[in-house]
Amino acid sequence: MDELDNMVVEYHASMGRKVLLMAIFLLICFVLVVLSCAWGTDNSFGTAYQVIIDHILGHQYEVRSWEWWQDHYIWENVMPSIAVSIIAGVGLAIGGVVMQAVTGNPLADPYTTGISSGACLGAVIAILIGFTFTSAVGEYGIISNAFICSLIPALVVVLISKRVGNSPTTIILVGIAISYFFNGMITFLMVMANPNKMYAAYQWQIGSVTGISWSEIPVMCAAVIVASIISYVVSSKLDLLMLGDESAKSLGLNVEQFRTLCLVMLSILVASVISYTGIIGFVGLVIPHVARFLVGGTSRLVIPMSMILGATMLVFANMISRTITFYTDVPIGIVMSFIGAPLFLYLILRKKSQRQIF
């Protein structure tokens, strides 16, 4: 009995450490949020913190006073982009975790498999041409379009992995080729519609969280929350899936059905993020690996850790993109690929210890 007790104690201690780690990163994320506000307005950390807290506490200022302007600037200009960064970070990180489990491929994420590009093309079609595949209008029309188009790469990836065998490298190469194709189509459509839209097309393809207002956030936020809850609920099944199809089947999981459901959920999630931000790469690829490194392999821990890390990462990238130059915002995607691409290289090159991937 002693041994068992010891194990329980040890388990609780290790869980405690991991939860503590999450709390620390949550705190870092919060500090970064305040820092972004401070740097964005040339204030000290304390002032920015004060303004944020006052706003949350419902403090009212005299209209058009200095404090009022400060409050207004932070909450109308800086905060929406931070909120979008957090939501997108959470969403894309979950997307990465689910994608990597579903495809059994450590290099898979919505970006490298072309799903983001597909979603983006759908959104661009809805916005530019006003054509939606469903009868939905407005935001929902855009998202539903993005969803339907994101199913194309998802389907291609599934079909090709069936046809030619599920080699991780092949899948990613196909995904990258698909995303080139879709990115080309996006530019093509945007420039056809308006020759001066080259830059806007670029922003869509590199991802940008600026210029978004509070009114656009709820839908995206809701989708991410729902997807987070679902993926947390099915986390044990994701673990089964990562053991490989045969093992998962023998442990009573309907692999095909579960995989399809996951891909559909993933497409909805990615579509609702991408429709607002454009294609932000590397979040879903890198974050799950870092999370797994920090808290180990079980999805029950990896999912919340990834959510926190994803948010932290994008808030950080957003802060960099706002402050690196004083006259313009560098699109967040450039910052992300700067951080993400070397890690991508590392992931390809590293020697696999647990499972032979290539």
Added chain:
Amino acid sequence: MRGLSENEFVTDYRRGNHKKLLFVFVCSVIAVITFFVSLFFGPSEITAQQCIDALMNHYGTITDPLADMVVWDIRIPEACMALITGVALAAGGAVMQTTLRNPLADPYIMGVSSGAYLGVAVFMAFGICIIPGLTQSYSIVINAFVVSLVPMTVILIASSKGKISSGKLILIGIAVMYVFSATTALIKVLADEETLAEIYQWGVGSLSGQEWDEIGIALVVTIIGTFFLALQARNLDAVNGGPNIAKAVGVNVKFVTLYSMTMVSLVTAGVVAFTGTIGFVGLVAPNIARMFVGNKMKYLIPASAAFGAMFLIIADTIAKVVTPTGIPCGVIASVVGGPIFVMIIIRQRKKALL
């Protein structure tokens, strides 16, 4: 084996060679025809008649200065650049694929082009050139060449390190490309304010806005580079056969690899310095050419070059026809090239080579 007499065999062989030469010839002819067709399209409002007049009268009395300028200073340089770029990238792609024995290799996807462009960005932003005191056009080519050797080195090191699947090698190239593109974008953004739109133009490659002296440089570099590549055609065939065969026929694999990769960097840098990174030409052209002329470099290099030139000039013409202001032809290239890339992957997979 078919029972052929020696004479029959020779005739058969010659007939095969004629077919291969015919492919090169047909592609070249189409490229030249498209070259002239493309002169009639473009952003400026000029009628076909004006175009023809401007073409005819350039060395006589210029009757219509505007049309003359549009045709001779905008459209012909652009079309020339399309042909040169096509030749350079396709020949480079063909050699890369043979040397690495990987049908997915291409200067763009392996990061060589983005490396070259980083060199250009460094010069444009900071005025730093490896060899100081040259004029701008030369400086950017030199810079592009030197920096493009970095991704090339990464790829060579990766490919020489024991067992590495060809798919993985391409992924390494793609990752390198991401790193270099991001660095270029960052440098440009830091350097001056209104360039974000330009970065994109570069990223997908644009043939417009070429000066005549730039075309001269690109042309000379391309001719020299492809000539030196063609000299190695036989040795490259041996390398393509695998290290054992190469050794058996007395070819120094290391030397041939280094030599040809340096030349590929050179031709890539020569065009990328002026056009930005145009993708997929170096991938698509050799793969299609191979279907017609086979693996022999003696035919594959010219066939790829001819097909590449044809491919890019057609892409550029389409880009000018479908949109009033023209989209970068790199966009067309990636819309066409993406699916072809997927096709090649699937074919490779079936042969269990990836």
